[in-house]
Amino acid sequence: MATQTITATEAKPASFFATAPYIPPDAIFALTAEYNADSCPQKVNLGQGTYRDENGQPWVLPSVQKARDTLLSQGLYHEYLPILGLESFRNEAAKVALGAELYGKQRAKLAICQSLSGTGALHLAGLLLRSCRSPLPRVYVPSPTWSNHIQVFSSLGFQCESFKYYDEQKKTLDIESYLATLRAAEPGSIVILHACAHNPTGCDPSREQWKQIGAIMKERSLFPLFDAAYLGFNSGSVDDDAFAMRYVVDELQMEAGVCMSFAKNMGLYGERVGCLFFATGSEKTAKNTQSVLEMLQRSEVSNPPAYGARIASAILSSDDLRDMWYADLTTMSGRIRSMRRALYDALIKYGAHGSWEPLIRQSGMFGFLGLSPYVVNKLKEKYHVYMASNSRISIAGLNPSNVDYVARSIAECLDES
Numbered sequence: 001m002a003t004q005t006i007t008a009t010e011a012k013p014a015s016f017f018a019t020a021p022y023i024p025p026d027a028i029f030a031l032t033a034e035y036n037a038d039s040c041p042q043k044v045n046l047g048q049g050t051y052r053d054e055n056g057q058p059w060v061l062p063s064v065q066k067a068r069d070t071l072l073s074q075g076l077y078h079e080y081l082p083i084l085g086l087e088s089f090r091n092e093a094a095k096v097a098l099g100a101e102l103y104g105k106q107r108a109k110l111a112i113c114q115s116l117s118g119t120g121a122l123h124l125a126g127l128l129l130r131s132c133r134s135p136l137p138r139v140y141v142p143s144p145t146w147s148n149h150i151q152v153f154s155s156l157g158f159q160c161e162s163f164k165y166y167d168e169q170k171k172t173l174d175i176e177s178y179l180a181t182l183r184a185a186e187p188g189s190i191v192i193l194h195a196c197a198h199n200p201t202g203c204d205p206s207r208e209q210w211k212q213i214g215a216i217m218k219e220r221s222l223f224p225l226f227d228a229a230y231l232g233f234n235s236g237s238v239d240d241d242a243f244a245m246r247y248v249v250d251e252l253q254m255e256a257g258v259c260m261s262f263a264k265n266m267g268l269y270g271e272r273v274g275c276l277f278f279a280t281g282s283e284k285t286a287k288n289t290q291s292v293l294e295m296l297q298r299s300e301v302s303n304p305p306a307y308g309a310r311i312a313s314a315i316l317s318s319d320d321l322r323d324m325w326y327a328d329l330t331t332m333s334g335r336i337r338s339m340r341r342a343l344y345d346a347l348i349k350y351g352a353h354g355s356w357e358p359l360i361r362q363s364g365m366f367g368f369l370g371l372s373p374y375v376v377n378k379l380k381e382k383y384h385v386y387m388a389s390n391s392r393i394s395i396a397g398l399n400p401s402n403v404d405y406v407a408r409s410i411a412e413c414l415d416e417s
């Protein structure tokens, strides 16, 4: 019998990863890395949406500091949390979103699960919703939106449908286009709604517009999935910022999903403190839905991280600490509002070409400047001012020492282009 010889090249199997494509780094994280590597003393980071104090430094909220001290004095625990997360945190988080009264009314019909911050809540929501419907419903996402929305839902196999949210010419919400999209959407579709402080445009529907949006969603049987990553950042008041979610659940009696993040409003960025809850139509549905969430969570992360949830829970379940947190939200949202105004004033002072009124009409963490990618790049290369390529700026990156420089740089760049 003829023997077969195996050569060295044949013996080496092709890499298991041979078909893996190269995916460019996430734009906003790459921008942060570029900023960190920049040695220019005048550099300004308006990229990533992270709060900075008036000295440009990360801010540990006094309420968080106090909760942390209390936790440490009680001793360290490193035990696992239950699969659904820390019960006191889950309940308090849902109470923050719905308000104590509505929470009390709805409690038995809520399915609640702690999540890996807001992103994890969206992902878990996608997993749950995917398990409920076949064929998969479409997911409607506003355009523009937070870049990760499409990535999260398309990675789960959903077809994402972008719809026009923002009118570039008028620099306002395009409510007509929004409502027309909802009217034409197939019943059962999922719609991603920024609960407040729309990222990146800073343009939210008014209360009247929310009511119109809600009415059509109810009529068309569309599923509202709220992304509540910035509660308290618009107005300083969680209650005001939660209007849309509460309206949909209470007034319209609709089923809805809410994806909460405590990254921004408690400054717990790295602790990954989030919560997903569904307001369902009955106690039985809530119980079943929560059991599915528990199974999904088990297979994804087994159980969520404890430390940040303990801090958030300590704040939310103590009257004193909760009041401190409300004051911290006022500090952050107030400083952002005053920097928004200061940038506007300085742009006018330097005669920067363009209409800047939209900037002061916008709210939340971001300003949407409407600059061309050429100008955005020039601001980075020549003036060391960093912002997202769509000219979204994180207003929290501005402070009294750099706002004049940023406005002058924008004015000069626009003159030169």
Ligand SMILES: Cc1ncc(COP(=O)(O)O)c(C=O)c1O
Pocket: 049, 116, 117, 118, 119, 120, 146, 194, 199, 227, 229, 261, 262, 263, 269, 274
């Ligand atoms: C609109 C929006 N949703 C969700 C998130 C999720 O953030 P995290 O996963 O850090 O809580 C962000 C973060 O930037 C965001 O801007």
